[in-house]
Amino acid sequence: MAVDVGAPYATRVRQALADDGMRTALDRATGHLKERRDRAMAEIDERRLRDEAGAVRRYAIERLPDLLEQLEANLIANGCHVHWARDAAEAVGVVLEIAREHEVGDVVKSKSMVTEEIGLNEALERSGIDVVETDLGEFIVQLAGESPSHILAPVIHKRVEDIAEIFRIRLNTPRTTSPAALCAAARRELRNEFLVADMGISGCNFAIAETGTICVITNEGNGRMVTSLPRVYVAIAGIEKVVRSAEDAVLLWQAATRNATGQNVSVYFSMSSGPRRRGDTDGPEEMHVILLDNGRSRILERGYADAALCIRCGACIDICPVYREIGGHAYGRTPYSGPIGAVLTPLLDYDIHAARDLPFASSLCGACRDVCPVKIDLPRLLLDLRSVVVERGASPVGERAAIRAYSTVMRRPAPYRALARLAGWLGPLAGLLPPLSTWKRDRGLPRFAARRFGALWRERVRDEEGAAG
Amino acid sequence: MTDNSTTRPRVALFVTCMVDTLQPGVGTAAAELLERHGVDVIFPEKQTCCGQPAYNAGYRKDAQVMARHFVDVFWPLVDEGSIDAIVAPSGSCVAMVKLQYPILFEATDEGYHWRAIQLGEVTYELTQYLVDFLGVLDTGAEFSGKIAYHPCCHLLRELRIDTQPRRLLAAMRDAEIVDLQGADECCGFGGLFALKNAEISTAMGRRKAHNLVASGAELVVMNDVSCMTHLNGILEHEGHSCRAVHIADLLNRRSESDGG
Numbered sequence: 001m002a003v004d005v006g007a008p009y010a011t012r013v014r015q016a017l018a019d020d021g022m023r024t025a026l027d028r029a030t031g032h033l034k035e036r037r038d039r040a041m042a043e044i045d046e047r048r049l050r051d052e053a054g055a056v057r058r059y060a061i062e063r064l065p066d067l068l069e070q071l072e073a074n075l076i077a078n079g080c081h082v083h084w085a086r087d088a089a090e091a092v093g094v095v096l097e098i099a100r101e102h103e104v105g106d107v108v109k110s111k112s113m114v115t116e117e118i119g120l121n122e123a124l125e126r127s128g129i130d131v132v133e134t135d136l137g138e139f140i141v142q143l144a145g146e147s148p149s150h151i152l153a154p155v156i157h158k159r160v161e162d163i164a165e166i167f168r169i170r171l172n173t174p175r176t177t178s179p180a181a182l183c184a185a186a187r188r189e190l191r192n193e194f195l196v197a198d199m200g201i202s203g204c205n206f207a208i209a210e211t212g213t214i215c216v217i218t219n220e221g222n223g224r225m226v227t228s229l230p231r232v233y234v235a236i237a238g239i240e241k242v243v244r245s246a247e248d249a250v251l252l253w254q255a256a257t258r259n260a261t262g263q264n265v266s267v268y269f270s271m272s273s274g275p276r277r278r279g280d281t282d283g284p285e286e287m288h289v290i291l292l293d294n295g296r297s298r299i300l301e302r303g304y305a306d307a308a309l310c311i312r313c314g315a316c317i318d319i320c321p322v323y324r325e326i327g328g329h330a331y332g333r334t335p336y337s338g339p340i341g342a343v344l345t346p347l348l349d350y351d352i353h354a355a356r357d358l359p360f361a362s363s364l365c366g367a368c369r370d371v372c373p374v375k376i377d378l379p380r381l382l383l384d385l386r387s388v389v390v391e392r393g394a395s396p397v398g399e400r401a402a403i404r405a406y407s408t409v410m411r412r413p414a415p416y417r418a419l420a421r422l423a424g425w426l427g428p429l430a431g432l433l434p435p436l437s438t439w440k441r442d443r444g445l446p447r448f449a450a451r452r453f454g455a456l457w458r459e460r461v462r463d464e465e466g467a468a469g
Numbered sequence: 470m471t472d473n474s475t476t477r478p479r480v481a482l483f484v485t486c487m488v489d490t491l492q493p494g495v496g497t498a499a500a501e502l503l504e505r506h507g508v509d510v511i512f513p514e515k516q517t518c519c520g521q522p523a524y525n526a527g528y529r530k531d532a533q534v535m536a537r538h539f540v541d542v543f544w545p546l547v548d549e550g551s552i553d554a555i556v557a558p559s560g561s562c563v564a565m566v567k568l569q570y571p572i573l574f575e576a577t578d579e580g581y582h583w584r585a586i587q588l589g590e591v592t593y594e595l596t597q598y599l600v601d602f603l604g605v606l607d608t609g610a611e612f613s614g615k616i617a618y619h620p621c622c623h624l625l626r627e628l629r630i631d632t633q634p635r636r637l638l639a640a641m642r643d644a645e646i647v648d649l650q651g652a653d654e655c656c657g658f659g660g661l662f663a664l665k666n667a668e669i670s671t672a673m674g675r676r677k678a679h680n681l682v683a684s685g686a687e688l689v690v691m692n693d694v695s696c697m698t699h700l701n702g703i704l705e706h707e708g709h710s711c712r713a714v715h716i717a718d719l720l721n722r723r724s725e726s727d728g729g
Contacts, residue, residue, distance in 0.1 A: 363659025366626035386527030443702030
């Protein structure tokens with residue numbers, strides 16, 4: 001049973017935990033990715049890469065307004081059209097307007113989480129435009145009528161057996177679980193789409209301010225086709241994607257791919273600096289860049305600048321023991337899952353209530369902080385967001401009352417001792433009361449000691465004094 | 470006796486509320502280990518809870534109430550010079566005091582902020598104190614059987630304490646330390662996470678239990694009673710014979726012939 005991303009959090013989690021096929025797929029894939037990452041990191045000075053990548057990102061975020069202006073000027077000088085979009089609706093509106101102007105009927109896309117964030121595919125389809133995802137994983141997700149469950153590996157939640165079944169139903173592919181045969185089937189399907197498409201749409205990994213260049217990381221080469229084959233190319237970049245120089249972009253490219261897949265660098269790194277110039281043999285006739293805010297300025301204003309450092313490598317997701325159990329769809333209608341998703345989703349959303357459960361979907365084990373290539377202190381951000389949820393009154397009423405009662409008892413020794421005595425006296429009966437009733441559903445019940453340590457200690461001191469006297 | 474009493478380190482035991490109410494034997498073991506290695510141990514009786522459950526759940530005001538109480542109990546002892554250190558048989562509660570108290574009081578209370586930082590500087594986890602400050606390499610403990618070590622998350626990734634407990638375990642006589650797959654992965658406890666996200670928490674716990682069974686360990690040793698209680702609940706519920714024990718209990722285990 002698949003996870004319904006529109007269902008409430010508790011339902012999504014229950015559905016995810018009940019999906020054994022998905023959990024097998026997640027186990028295999030996250031384990032594999034972690035191994036590859038470990039191997040790639042052992043080859044280099046990881047600390048140095050993290051220091052440098054972190055510094056490069058911090059520099060960019062600290063000088064964001066200046067770098068964005070420089071980026072805009074250089075993009076325009078390169079012959080690009082630059083559009084600023086405050087929110088999802090504005091960004092979608094710009095794309096639709098460009099499509100209308102150029103009478104676009106077919107769009108090919110390179111995998112882009114920012115377009116998922118703004119719901120671009122649905123909007124284009126509503127306007128009668130055919131949209132085809134060209135990243136293999138994203139293509140499969142589209143065939144299945146689902147959404148990506150991982151920023152890098154959109155179909156990580158499916159086993160190869162499941163994918164074969166989708167191909168059989170949707171593409172009439174003969175039954176096979178050979179990845180090579182499935183890839184070949186997808187390639188045949190996609191090749192034609194590239195040739196007929198009027199417009200290519202990509203996201204953006206890095207936007208280089210000094211040169212006015214949009215960089216897209218891919219392993220399949222589909223990014224290059226999307227950015228160069230169709231007449232019109234539209235890149236959508238969150239404003240935090242800007243970096244100072246080509247050198248910085250290349251450093252981050254290495255940091256991203258080593259952490260994402262364990263490769264030294266990805267197979268392709270497509271850099272687009274404007275439309276086709278006279279004498280060029282290929283390239284789009286027009287290139288548009290949409291610089292999207294959609295809550296990003298607010299992230300900075302609210303003191304969560306660290307969250308804007310993210311280079312979307314997915315290392316925190318692959319190592320997260322919570323993500324491994326529930327997968328990306330349990331995080332809801334958001335392309336961002338895992339620890340970084342639990343931070344970004346509530347921050348990008350205006351309404352804290354909508355994503356109030358996500359900051360709590362972590363055991364705060366800290367594994368994510370240790371792998372982050374730009375050293376984002378994810379547990380700290382999750383803790384900060386939890387306190388925001390509580391301050392805004394969005395935490396459950398019963399929980400508030402219980403915590404208040406707990407802190408009232410714990411602020412003085414006498415009530416604390418009385419409660420401890422009561423728990424010891426109740427023994428296993430304490431398990432009938434919340435919160436232990438929740439605890440014991442799948443766990444043996446802890447037993448409160450008949451006599452607490454404090455009482456034992458007092459007795460010991462008395463005995464010693466007795467012996468001494 | 471009077472002569473060397475002036476040079477003996479004086480430690481206040483911060484026993485933690487979970488040890489106090491659930492596993493008092495761990496507190497006793499911690500006190501005995503410290504005393505056996507030349508420490509004068511006192512137990513400030515007014516201590517309750519450090520406030521971590523409220524803090525991690527986002528209730529900073531409630532956490533502050535408890536953190537203030539902690540500071541009020543321990544600070545005078547440090548200030549008047551009657552103790553040299555605060556030691557707890559827990560990585561998580563020590564991380565709360567050392568790393569989160571300063572954040573908790575940062576913008577709200579200058580006096581407590583300053584005192585919390587001072588307290589944090591003299592607060593240690595038990596095995597850290599034994600190894601790094603007392604120079605203990607062997608507690609003389611013995612256990613005949615297979616044990617696995619589970620590094621608790623806050624101990625490992627907040628306090629960066631790992632070699633100390635492993636070293637003490639390696640010195641134990643007769644004990645065979647087995648490899649545990651995914652040893653440094655979270656057991657799923659996570660404080661209130663264990664209740665708020667009970668199903669994810671127990672799924673993580675079952676994975677740990679599965680790895681423990683595969684390791685062949687009879688005991689899994691750890692430095693936090695919280696994770697231990699969660700894991701024992703899982704192991705018991707799943708019908709496995711392996712049990713989680715606190716490292717203080719194990720390190721304090723001596724053969725009968727030693728005479729205790």
